[in-house]
Amino acid sequence: MITRFAPSPTGPLHLGHAYAAIRAHDMARAAGGRFLLRIEDIDRQRSKPAWEAQILDDLRWLGLSWDGPVMRQSERLNIYRQTLEKLWDRGFLYACTCSRRDIEAAASAPQEGVSYGPDGIIYPGTCRASGAPRPGQPLPDAVLRLNQERAATDCSFEEICEIHRGRHAITRAEMIREVGDVVLARREMGTSYHLAVVLDDAAQGITHVTRGADLFEATKIHVTLQKLLELPTPTYCHHMLIRDEAGKRLAKRDDARALATYRAEGASPADIRRLIGL
DSSP, X not given: OEEEEOOOSSSOOBHHHHHHHHHHHHHHHHTTOEEXXXXXXXXXXXXXXXXXXXXXXXXXXXXXXXXXXXXXXXXXXXXXXHHHHHHHHTTOEEEEOOOHHHHHHHHTSTTTOOOEETTXXXXXXXXXXXXXXXXXXXXXXSEEEEOHHHHOOOEEEEEOSTTTOEEEEEOHHHIIIIIOSOEEEOTTTSSOXXXXXXXXXXXXXXXXXXXXXXXXXXHHHHHHHHHHTTOOOXXXXXXXXXXXXXXXXXXXXXXXXXXXXXXXXXXXXXXXXXXXXX
């Protein structure tokens, strides 16, 4: 078994991160497997070295150790681009010039109606024809969307966590109707979360993806990409989220529940485990 923890260095780790990291770590160790660490820093404007340093320090303080070197997405941009070029040449991508306001307006037209999927408003396909690649055209510096009508196929994945346990089928019709043409590359990043996470999990040989239940629906996108790119599909474990007293999921801006705050107040790693039910 190989699991991973993949935080973004855009703020401090909080109790929710601690739960995700400990759960992935303990699952791997209990099975005699490996626990890997990945820093998801493709958002170069918000990612800061100081936050990464604090993440590593907090994980060590929790008593977590990882196997092998840390993977950083910022060091893999060439891999993402090579994959995008292959998908572009095969006709699975198209360039999109729509602004967010354009998408909202088109999706809310009377004949359309606004629908939401795991990636937000389901894109109505405005640029699908005009942005399609032409013979010999190089990969453009633009927002690139996956043409779901060409890429989607029937597939499935296994979920082992308590909330969604079982085998989940994904149909081609479902991907077209309920997910739509998701963005695989943003101009300021050169990739997207969906593409990067799929390529990174495969590169690290992840066998069991553990992450929050809020990403369960996005797994449809990831499994579709895995099949399109002929990559293995891991087993998934979408666990519960740690929430505040009002039932709201924790965010990085919630400094009151940052691990650094608990540490400063004298909490121990054992105290953190008790707080999150582990």
